[in-house]
Amino acid sequence: MPDFGLSEEQRSLQELARKFARTEMAPRAAECDRLGRFPEEVMRKAWELGLMNLNIPTEYGGSGLGLVDQCVIVEELAHACAGMTTSVIANCLALEPILLGGTPEQKQSVLTPFCSSYHLASFCLTEPGGGSDAGALQTRATRDGDHYVLDGEKCFITNGPHASLYTVFATTDPELRHKSICAFYLPRDTEGVTVGREEEKMGHRASSTSTVRFEKARIPVANRLGAEGDGFSIAMRTLDQTRTPIGALATGIAQAALDHASAYALKRHTFGKPISEHQAIQIKLANMAQDVHASRLLTWNAAWEIDHGRKGTLESSIAKCFASDAAMRVADEAIQVFGGYGYMKEYPVEKLLRDAKLAQIYEGSNEIQRIVIARELLRRYA
Amino acid sequence: MVVVAELRDGRLVEPVREAIGVARSIGGAGATVIGVYVGPPASEGVGEFSRAGLDRVVAVEGEPFARTTSSARARTVAELLRELAPRVVLLAGTSEGRDLAGRLAVEWEAGVATNVTAVEPLAPGPIQLTRPIFGGRATQGLELPGERAVLALRPHTFPPAAASADAAPVERRAPTLPQVPVGAPTMTGFTASATGRGPDLAEASIVVSGGRGVKTPENFAIVEALAESLGAAVGASRAVTDAGWRPSSLQVGQTGKSVSPQLYIAIGISGAIQHLVGMVSSRVIVAINSDAQAPIFKVADYGIAGDLFQLVPALTAEVRRVRGR
Amino acid sequence: MEIVVAVKPVPEAETRLRPDASHASLDPEGVKFVLAGYDESAVEQALLLKESTVGSRVRVLSFGPAPRTEEVLRAAVALGCDSATWVEHPSDLLPDAVLSARCIATAIAGPFSGLVLCGRQSGDEEGGIFAGALGALLKVPSLGYATNLRWKEPRGQLTLQRSIEGGLEEVESSLPLVVGLQQAWNDPRTAKLPNILKSRKAAIEKIPWEATVATLGPHAIPGTVRRTFRLPPPRTGAKMIRYDSPQDAAAQLVRLLREEAKVFP
Incomplete structure (x- = not known):
């Protein structure tokens, strides 16, 4: 890394993010922090400007940025409000499993809608019983014909109440720990999916956080990312x-x-x-x-x-x-x-x-x- | 020396008198100051112009000028200038005057400067002048080395010339050039600004802001009334916008807009740092606050400590009186 | 409609102003130059007109040194301008508005029948000279302080408002015309991220200074010379007005603003 400077392109991205942060985020930051309000209007504007799905390749309509580019943008946004920033970048986190584990067809069908209109997605890994020990997760995925049946609860889910899609990690056999974990994606309106109440947080109060419960939620096998056991x-x-x-x-x-x-x-x-x-x-x-x-x-x-x-x-x-x-x-x-x-x-x-x-x-x-x-x-x- | 007249509603506008004053002061005792009027027939306005301290007046009056903008008059003015051959042409720094300045500079092949706040007395060599730039955050010293110069002055910066008892001779001429080219911009209407929105906060030359000291959203009307009397934009401190008295788009300060108008009037604003960083670069700051110890007075140029509910309406009334409406 | 926008890179609003070594001009070292203020309104207005009339194109031009001018042109392309022309000049040249207008006029070239938009004054020198000078050079009418441009298709007429002393003037005009824009009546748009990425790869026509000099001949020098660049002295605390009545305080303040501070309109 001999060149520590940003390219002109990166500078213009930085400028866009800075302008957005100053004009759209900063003026609302104190109010959203005080009220614990999720500023949907800021999220939509961020989406319109292309600041939301930064990691999605251009072939699916995303920005296709590298990680340095993303970091330049994220720093500028967080300067105005870290909470809003966490919500803005939550799609990157939630959709990354699809980029990493999805087939070309899965990517096309899932990622494209996120880039053609405003949607939020949530990454559902952490559970009430354990955060850092991801191998110990308890949410069960039980195979039933060409479906999986999902049972369990995820917590601290960023944008949980506002997301239309969840990427979920669940195990087919808790005994096998990380060897049995599968990754899925499912629409929020799947039967058996319920969103818990919004958490009252110390900080990041403009970001929305909740639990997401799965009770006999049926997911087609086609919604699994990679093979069984690839989830971890x-x-x-x-x-x-x-x-x-x-x-x-x-x-x-x-x-x-x-x-x-x-x-x-x-x-x-x-x-x-x-x-x-x-x-x-x-x-x-x-x-x-x-x-x-x-x-x-x-x-x-x-x-x-x-x-x-x-x-x-x-x-x-x-x-x-x-x-x-x-x-x-x-x-x-x-x-x-x-x-x-x-x-x-x-x-x-x-x-x-x-x-x-x-x-x-x-x-x-x-x-x-x-x-x-x-x-x-x-x-x-x- | 030539001064170009500008009339509004048939009357000579004040900045023209200021231009005549400058022509007299920089030209010295022996200078001849000729007034040029190009516009629609206006016997009263031209008469006023002839008594404004000029040596003579040349008036080109034509009905078609009534609905044109400055660019249509520029050719005729330039034609007169070629004949009168002055060293300097002075214009009022109004919107019309400044529109005219750029065209005259090209059509008469002269050096040009606008928004001029000081001019050195004429001497052999370049003309030396001063003008504010960057919204008054800096001052520029300029030199016009050419033989001809067009200067538009900043309004209300120079004292107006005293009116003369005797009218200067007026030479009336019929327009010779085609006055209004077909399709040229034509005025089709005018709405007086009393009903219009104020100027944009970030660009306004005067900003009147209110803060917590205004006490209630209803009371904020006194801030708005003062702003309206001055043709100013309305601003607010964070306390006001956070309380929802006024929209956050009006907020001046660290998390709001940064402004640097010619004049900033802070009403009931204590001067929290978060507000100060958004307005300290204003050219002149006036603070009105009930607390004489308020930090705002440290950065202000003029301060009035006292009951703002009495002071602000009094100021509005005084401004209206002085501005004649 | 053929729409041309002329823009000038100016220091961003937050810039700490400093004189250069000669104390004649702003020190550009470390200063970020941007498309700003009235020029931003001009670009916005151009794009709105383009969107509301069929078959319009917006060409953006800028006269200035590297690299700031290219950056401002790319910013305008990212916002939606269709093509960009950079009329270059050496960085040690300090042009004035008339020279800028001459150079832009040269780049527009030929008989011009469209609409030229620019800010009603630049964000740095604030002369308000450019539109008039360019109009005179192109031999087309010009006006400043304009907002709210609308193109009336059937008659081929442009309507606009001028925000001038005392009110709002309604104006109607045909083309060609040069217009200096007052602020836009709404917030100018922000370039979208994918368009910013595209604008980095856009072709920018560059007219070298030598070519402009060859066309302009003896006119290729500024008609004004910058001599000094001064900053106001730091503030020392308010002059407190002592008064007998609120009316007295108001009268004293207005007098001070008029006679001493010279800011009263």
């Missing part, structure tokens, strides 16, 4: 693709925190001068800037590795883990720079801390990321 690998490879943009999301939060803190430090006076002239504040800002910069470069590096056909497991785990931890530190310090005002909801920085927290947890908790990092690391010395 599809899930893990999906997360390999989508982990890096979470680094970009965290970078966006951190950059927003740094921007707010720096602008405030220049304007706020104590002891007869702007607080930006106090070294205590300068040191904070300098540390924050280092975190932001490192987060961005680690994220771009991971994305670049994957765009160049490498697995990028180590790099993407480092990027996601570092950037989300950094976003917590930076948002925390931004509140400190604002002092009492930072603790008030009238100012935008306390939201950043609440939003950053989720980035340490979802799409593979940072503890899991560290296990992955250690495993990849030690393999090189073994």
Whole structure:
């Protein structure tokens, strides 16, 4: 990765995302955060502008972007509101299993409608009984002729209440753990699918989250992705693709925190001068800037590795883990720079801390990321 | 020196008097200032023009000019300029004046500058002038090295010339050039702006914003009344838009719009940092607030501390009085 | 209808203005130049007219140095302009509006019978000179401060409104015409992501400076010379008005705004 600059094309994508973030997302961010409102109008506008199905190849009508391109966009969106961003990019996560495991016919029939009109999809992996231990999932898929019957419950499902399609991971035999996991997709109006109430969250409050229950939901065998038992690998490879943009999301939060803190430090006076002239504040800002910069470069590096056909497991785990931890530190310090005002909801920085927290947890908790990092690391010395 | 007249409703507009004042001041004692009027027959307006401090007036009056826009008059003005051969032509910085400036610069082959706020007295060599750029966030010093110059002045920047007791001689001429080419833009109607929407917030030269100090959504009408009297755009602080008193499209500040008008009037806005970053680059800031210690007064140029429910209506009334409506 | 839009790359609104080493002009170092303000309205208006009339095409032209001019043209193509022409000039040339108009007129070339749209003033120098100058050079009528252009098909007439002192003027005109746009009455569109990607690959016609100089001859120099670029001094706190009555406060303020600040209209 010798060239750290963005291409003119990437710059224009960045500009589009920045403009969208400033004009459509930022003005609604505080209100949606306060009310826990899912801004459907923002989602539709994001879809119209082509900011939603970033990873879908152009042959199905998507944007067909590489991961670096996606990261550039996601960072800009998250600068305005991480919650909305999570909802905007949820289609990328939900549809990636189809890209990875689908036949050409499945891709054509499922992906094309998402690009020709506005639809949301949800990725249903996590269960109430376990998140990080995906091999232990309990949702059952029982073969019945040319159908599977699905029973079980998924939780923390982003866009669950608004999605028209779910990609679901279920096991044909829990004893066999990850060897028996299958990936399916099914329309929300399938009989036996019920959506639970919306969760009240600490942050990411503009994003909509719910449980999704399956009770004797019948899925045609034709809706299975890959072979029986391919599900675990599809899930893990999906997360390999989508982990890096979470680094970009965290970078966006951190950059927003740094921007707010720096602008405030220049304007706020104590002891007869702007607080930006106090070294205590300068040191904070300098540390924050280092975190932001490192987060961005680690994220771009991971994305670049994957765009160049490498697995990028180590790099993407480092990027996601570092950037989300950094976003917590930076948002925390931004509140400190604002002092009492930072603790008030009238100012935008306390939201950043609440939003950053989720980035340490979802799409593979940072503890899991560290296990992955250690495993990849030690393999090189073994 | 030539000053081009502009009439509205048959009356001379104030910026023309300012242009005459500038012509007098930069030309020095010996300068001749000729007034040029090209337009529909207007004996009263031309009479007013002739008493506005000019040495002589040349008027080309023709009925067809009544419904044309400046581009139709430009050829006739340029024709007169070739004959009168002034060093400098001064125009009022109105929309008509600025439309005319670009055409005259080409048709009369002159250097041109608009929105001029200062001109050095004429001397041999280039003309030196100053004008604001970037919405008043910077000032540009310009030099016009050519033999001819067209200058449109920023309105209300220069003092108007005193009217003269005696009318300058008026030479009336019949139009010689074809006045209105077939198909050229024609005025078909006019709606006075009292009923129109205000200018766009981001581009307005004056913005009047209200904040939490206005107290209720109904009270916000005093902010809007002041804006209307000034022909200004209405803005609001985040407190106002978040409370739903006014739409978020009006929000000025960090998460709203950034504005840099010539004049920003902040009413009942304390000056939270989130608001300040959206308006500090305004050229002149006025703050009206009940709290004399409000931080807004640190960035404002002029401040009035007191009861805004009395102060703002009084200001609206004063503006209406001064602007004559 | 043949629609031409002339645009100028200008620093984005948030730019921190700094004078260059000569203190005569803006330091372009690190400044992001964009399609903005009135020019954005001109492009939007062109596209709306194109969409409402059959067989119209929009050609966007811009006079300026590399790389900003090409970027602004690509942005206009991404928004929906059909073709783009870049009239290039060296980056050390500081043109004025009349020279810009001459160069654009050269690029339009030939007898022109269509509609030219541009911002009613540029977002940086704010001269409002370009439309009139271009109209005079093309020998077609011109007007500024326009909004709400509509093409009336049966009579081949354009109607528009001019937002001028005191109100809204209704104007009717046939073509050819040069129009300087006031802000659009609605928000200008945003380019969609796939169109941005396509615009990166669009062909842009480039007219080299040498070719323009050869056509313009002695007119290829600016008629104005930039001498100084100054920033206003930092603010030092408000002058507080002391008053006897609200009416007195209002009268004092209006007088100060008029006579001292010189901002009162």
